[in-house]
Amino acid sequence: MGGYFKEIFDGAHSLVAGMGVTLKYLFQPVVTEQYPHVAPTMPDRFRGHIELVANPETGGTLCIVCGMCQKACPSGCITVAGEKVEGVKGKVLTKYELDFTKCSLCGICVESCNPGAITFSKDYNLAGLRKEAFIYDLKKRLEERKR
Amino acid sequence: MNPEIVRVLGYIVAIIAFVALNAAMLVWMERKVAGHIQRRIGPKEVGPFGLLQSFADGIKLMTKQLIVPEGADVPLFKVAPMLVMIPAVMCFVTIPFSEQLAARNINVGLLLIFAIASINVFALLLGGWASHNKYAVISAARAVSQNVAYEIPMLITAITVVMFTGTMNLNEIVMGQAGGFWHWNILPIAKNIGMVVLMPVSFLIFFICSMAETNRAPFDLGEAESELVAGFHTEYSGMGFGLFFLGEYANVFIGCSLAVILFLGGWQCPFGLFPGVHWFLLKVYFLIFVVMWARWTFPRTTFYGLLNLSWKILIPVSLFNLVLTGAFIKVF
Numbered sequence: 472m473g474g475y476f477k478e479i480f481d482g483a484h485s486l487v488a489g490m491g492v493t494l495k496y497l498f499q500p501v502v503t504e505q506y507p508h509v510a511p512t513m514p515d516r517f518r519g520h521i522e523l524v525a526n527p528e529t530g531g532t533l534c535i536v537c538g539m540c541q542k543a544c545p546s547g548c549i550t551v552a553g554e555k556v557e558g559v560k561g562k563v564l565t566k567y568e569l570d571f572t573k574c575s576l577c578g579i580c581v582e583s584c585n586p587g588a589i590t591f592s593k594d595y596n597l598a599g600l601r602k603e604a605f606i607y608d609l610k611k612r613l614e615e616r617k618r
Numbered sequence: 619m620n621p622e623i624v625r626v627l628g629y630i631v632a633i634i635a636f637v638a639l640n641a642a643m644l645v646w647m648e649r650k651v652a653g654h655i656q657r658r659i660g661p662k663e664v665g666p667f668g669l670l671q672s673f674a675d676g677i678k679l680m681t682k683q684l685i686v687p688e689g690a691d692v693p694l695f696k697v698a699p700m701l702v703m704i705p706a707v708m709c710f711v712t713i714p715f716s717e718q719l720a721a722r723n724i725n726v727g728l729l730l731i732f733a734i735a736s737i738n739v740f741a742l743l744l745g746g747w748a749s750h751n752k753y754a755v756i757s758a759a760r761a762v763s764q765n766v767a768y769e770i771p772m773l774i775t776a777i778t779v780v781m782f783t784g785t786m787n788l789n790e791i792v793m794g795q796a797g798g799f800w801h802w803n804i805l806p807i808a809k810n811i812g813m814v815v816l817m818p819v820s821f822l823i824f825f826i827c828s829m830a831e832t833n834r835a836p837f838d839l840g841e842a843e844s845e846l847v848a849g850f851h852t853e854y855s856g857m858g859f860g861l862f863f864l865g866e867y868a869n870v871f872i873g874c875s876l877a878v879i880l881f882l883g884g885w886q887c888p889f890g891l892f893p894g895v896h897w898f899l900l901k902v903y904f905l906i907f908v909v910m911w912a913r914w915t916f917p918r919t920t921f922y923g924l925l926n927l928s929w930k931i932l933i934p935v936s937l938f939n940l941v942l943t944g945a946f947i948k949v950f
Contacts, residue, residue, distance in 0.1 A: 489915045490911060494911070496655050496657055501654065503659060519862070
């Protein structure tokens with residue numbers, strides 16, 4: 472008989488305690504982000520598709536067209552091309568193409584890049600109607616960003 | 619035109635409008651409470667604070683086709699949602715919102731509400747049976763056994779109140795609680811000191827039973843989304859589902875308003891000042907908030923737990939309460 476009442480009181484107590492917890496939550500501020508109205512800031516570790524880093528002095532690229540990223544890429548996503556220009560030391564980048572449909576964001580290209588010319592972007596708003604929309608011309612994107 | 623007919627028509631229109639509006643607002647309130655308990659915002663896009671969300675949903679429901687599944691019992695299938703709605707609307711006839719604001723002042727109002735409300739179970743059973751769907755039938759069977767189990771303690775506690783007040787007229791029950799919260803039936807310090815211990819227990823039992831009667835969480839085994847799709851209204855689309863929904867919220871309102879009338883002094887002010895319909899609505903919506911709060915706190919009980927609670931705890935305690943109440947009324 473004592474167990475019967477103990478069960479009732481323990482049960483009732485746990486119910487009241489539970490309601491106390493939810494009441495506390497009811498008055499705490501909301502933690503959700505209102506996505507289309509408020510864009511979240513992505514953390515430093517976030518890996519978007521790769522992006523060319525802008526030279527802080529000239530605004531151009533830091534890429535020296537060594538081709539290390541192209542060789543390092545296990546999926547063959549990256550195509551780099553450059554040419555010799557009169558009066559400029561080394562090669563000048565003419566084309567940097569990323570096929571994002573195959574990229575697995577492993578980051579070996581970023582690690583292999585000696586001058587630090589590529590990095591992960593924070594771009595997460597990616598949508599396209601056809602496959603070609605995900606083949607990025609990173610050189611063009613860099614120039615667009617400069618403007 | 620006969621003024622009595624005008625009066626009846628006026629009340630019917632007003633009650634149906636109130637039921638629909640009340641359901642729309644309660645859905646919004648439920649979603650807001652659910653949101654904030656889970657630290658979300660809840661509806662916010664349609665109208666200011668998302669207030670028009672339920673109306674948008676309602677319009678969507680009304681534009682949808684009512685699909686009758688193959689093998690269903692068509693007449694029963696179509697009559698079930700109406701049978702949910704009709705008793706819910708009829709119950710409002712006797713509920714006194716304030717001293718003057720009641721469609722009918724019936725001297726057996728309490729009895730009438732219990733009599734009409736029990737049709738609701740029948741409608742759930744019909745809906746589940748007629749759907750020709752195994753989940754709907756299981757859910758209907760559950761809902762019926764649950765309602766039978768919880769009707770008993772609810773009626774017994776109602777009887778204790780009737781013994782205490784000496785009337786079944788809801789208007790008179792509220793009148794008897796005039797003059798401040800110490801006159802209310804939940805804590806009748808001014809009337810009968812012996813009842814101070816018993817009445818809160820009665821209130822608690824009544825409130826729990828009304829939650830179970832309306833198939834609200836944590837007693838929503840009839841709906842049990844995770845096991846039974848959506849329970850008895852699995853096969854209902856469009857406004858068929860909409861009527862089940864309206865009926866549920868109307869029943870929640872009726873359950874809470876009965877608890878307010880029987881125990882919390884109806885339209886009376888806690889301090890004896892300015893009694894009126896605002897106090898009634900305030901108390902009812904507070905109780906409804908508690909119902910929602912409970913829904914978003916507790917997980918669904920098991921079926922055994924549900925029946926054990928009723929047969930092993932609520933019924934013995936309420937019977938004991940009934941006997942003690944009789945004794946206390948005699949002694950004090």
